[in-house]
Amino acid sequence: MDNQQHSDCDKDIPNPSHSHARKISDGITSSNQGLTSFIREYRPLHEALRKGDLAETEKYLIKDHPGSLCAKITSNHETALHIAIMFGHLDLAKRLVELMSEEDLALKSRNGTTALHLVTLLIENEDEIIDVAKCMVEKNKRLVTLSDTNDWLPVTLALDLGHTEMARYLYSQTPFEFFQPRLGKHGVVLLVQCYYTNLFDIALDLIDRCPKLVVTDGRRGLNFLEMLANMPSELLLRKNVPFWKRWLNPRSQLQVLVEKIPGSAQKTKRDDFGTNASSGLLHQSVRRILHLIGIKKAKAVENDKQFPLQAAFSAIYKLNEREITAGRIREAILKAAKRGNPEFIVEAIRIHYPFLWNTNDENGRNIFFLAVEFRQAAVLNLIHGLAMKHVFANMRDKGANCLLHMAGLPPPSSHLNRISGALLQMQREMQWFKEVESIIPHMKKEYLNRENKTPRDLFTENHRELLKQGEKWTKANAGSCSVVAALVATITFAAAFTVPGGNDQIKGYPIFLHKSLFVLFMISNATSLFSSTTSLLIFLALLNSRYAEDDFLKSLPSKMIIGLSTMLFSLANMMLAFCAALFLTLKSQAWIVIPVTFLGCVPVIFYIWLQFPLLIEIIMSTYGPGIFNRNVKRWP
Known part of the structure; x- marks a missing residue:
């Protein structure tokens, strides 16, 4: 991806x-x-x-x-x-x-x-x-x-190949007028390259000295704002960067970047890009020491990617209305909604609040309609931070579709490809429908669009095939897991009557009855039997479920969670009983017991390792925090 x-x-x-x-x-x-x-x-x-x-x-x-x-x-x-x-x-x-x-x-x-x-x-x-x-x-x-x-300057060619130090030197020697839009595309090309290569100081310098670069078209027709809008949120902002990396990186210091955002009182000399003269003596000394011991350069602080975004929108203040219109900011906001970039949307609307009301696509759909249509939860969550969110929840597009109709449309394939299994894919679609249903007024749930379809009708029509795939996937997994559960139940049931060491011929009690390992064997074997039987019954119930749309929300995933967890638990206890039996019967032959125990556990551990991630994913999808967040701070 x-x-x-x-x-x-x-x-x-x-x-x-x-x-x-x-x-x-x-x-x-x-x-x-x-x-x-x-x-x-x-x-x-x-x-x-x-x-x-x-x-x-x-x-x-x-x-x-x-x-x-x-x-x-x-x-x-x-x-x-x-x-x-x-x-x-x-x-x-x-x-x-x-x-x-x-x-x-x-x-x-x-x-x-x-x-x-x-x-x-x-x-x-x-x-x-x-x-x-x-x-x-x-x-x-x-x-x-x-x-x-091909109209490439040496500085842009060097940066395209990843030669950042060479690019820094060449940028310090290139007259800035050659980066002006009137002399070609060099400026906007260099701006985009600097963003991708984490040269944020150069990027901020370009924006500061020529604000028009953020709305200037590049060679392929995209400007810098549209490039930022096309970036998903997880690429635009990288978090949890250690402090020491932020401090040691010579060209990612937070203070320098903030100072270079347009509007800041303090400016950094452009010669610093070539000589790095602004670095403090302490920073230089530490970097020399790290270079001597083999650490040549601290990793770029990727969290600083937000500052070119803030600087780009701060530069909009310096543009006139005609330049703003030509810069296609509204189109960029719509792209950000489709790509799941809430940071871009918030910054754009903060500089010009009317963008929130008059930014619609050709179908009359605003950012929240597009967020639901393209399944971008981070953008939809923004509606909870608006004082008048009920107004947007009541809107309709040119096809008389309300917000809930958007949840009934088929999801993008890229959205489904990130989710494992048709069961969880159908569950996620139901979660989207229920979340949007909780946002809109109750009376909107039965609204008809131009095709005389309610949101639920549209959802059923567009998810019929996914529902079938979810049923097929669930039954296939339940069938294969039920075979494993039945096998474990059979083995543990037989082991309960053929105990290790045999029985006393006179009293009929097991010979190792008073051994602690025998007690461990009996407990683990019984536990394995009960949990495998439970798992088998749950999987049989899954095979006979009705598979309605609402069942995919909680009922079916919950059954799958119980079935998988009890089956894995039974496998673990079966291996524990096996190990206890080996140690009882071959206690004096440790050189045989240990390798045999290890080899016997390998297939079971491998099977658990394959199934456990699926169990965790189902649990998190069903009972985890989810992708929706209503605790959004008031904005813009």
Whole structure:
């Protein structure tokens, strides 16, 4: 699921990594082709560059062929510097940078890539790679503003490949005007990339200096607000981050992020992104110590993902009405309702309360209608925090459907896929129907829509197939478990009359009657017999149940809970009786008893391990806290 969510959210950014890797491959291939055709004279230079031979390269470029330093030595128009970087020879690349002029460093290949673009593609020796980039940028500051044929700046290309330190340096060197919407999509692309890679300080700086970026369309037609709206709540906000990680992370400090939210009095210098000069001496010292002992960097504080969200909506205050309308904030709110993102909805409505009343889709459905339709409990819970929730509970859409009609619609497949078994899926649908039924006025329960259907009629019609699947799933599980319960009952019943050690031939009492292990055997065997019999009866009752819609809410799950728990309990006691019997009969042969006991317990423990998670899930779904919460603080 996490993969699907991510693909939905980052539609704004085409992935250039494969294309650039292909460009490198094409460059090397075309270089080899060129050697056999019209640039055969560069063969010695190619060999020297491939081997990283600094002496031979200098000899060729300085003494033998002085004009070849900026020559296009491949059919893909790469220079010697391009080739040296492709092969990862950084020392050689630094020397070539020293030899080349400022204008020569800006030479592009046929694919539009400069040598600086290629440096951002390297993945090893990050510090050395950044040093090479610094050498280039110090000699020609215009390099950071040159884009390739796919319109990627070096900073966005580096961040797309996950090179955060390189991106920090390049961002500190790139003039901010190149991130303005009037000069293209670089700003919004970088903003989205920073959010995904946890570079929240850069993201907040972008929003602070250019609020319009949050409503500017990216390359695929989505703006930053719509990207945030498409993120489910569990991805937008990550909680329970340890304090020490928050404190040690050099670029996730809460205070810095809060200060950079628009409206804060204190601003952080943009140069800090490149030099990290704002870090305190104590933080720097601790990080050096951690680096020495092997802890290179504290994990990013994922909980800080909420601050770009707050900053994005704070930036809305700086926009005019036309820009707000063009930013499609209402559409973003509707997407947030469908994706289960209550934090986005709350922040959006707090900046402009009328959004709560006039944000409807083409069918006239507001955020609470969509929350029920797409089964987003976190969004529906927000209705309990409104002073006028009864108004929203009484609304109807263009099809004369009330809120309860939405609960009667078929659930999204993604919602059902997260729930184990058709029994629990049908139970969850009944829970949704009952929850919404408790919200709306009593008279609304029998309202007819344009198709003359009540909410219950619509629910029955759209859940008929799921009800059949729930019945089939429950009966199949009850049948297989009843076989196990019957087997245990048979074994334990027979064991009660064939006790270990046998009986006294005169008195008829068991020989080990006064042994504590024998008492343990009898108690565990009897307990196993009674619990397995109970389990068998419960599963037989499940096989003969009526399977009505309301039965899936409590009756059927409760029977399944009792049946599974007593069956697992009987298995555990049966193995306890087995172990006690072994120790009684083979007490002096411990080397036999222990391995046999262990091997005998393995299949039973394995079966319990497979069934126990299902039992816990049914218990939590039936008697747990549930997905609905009515104790919501008053908002907006």
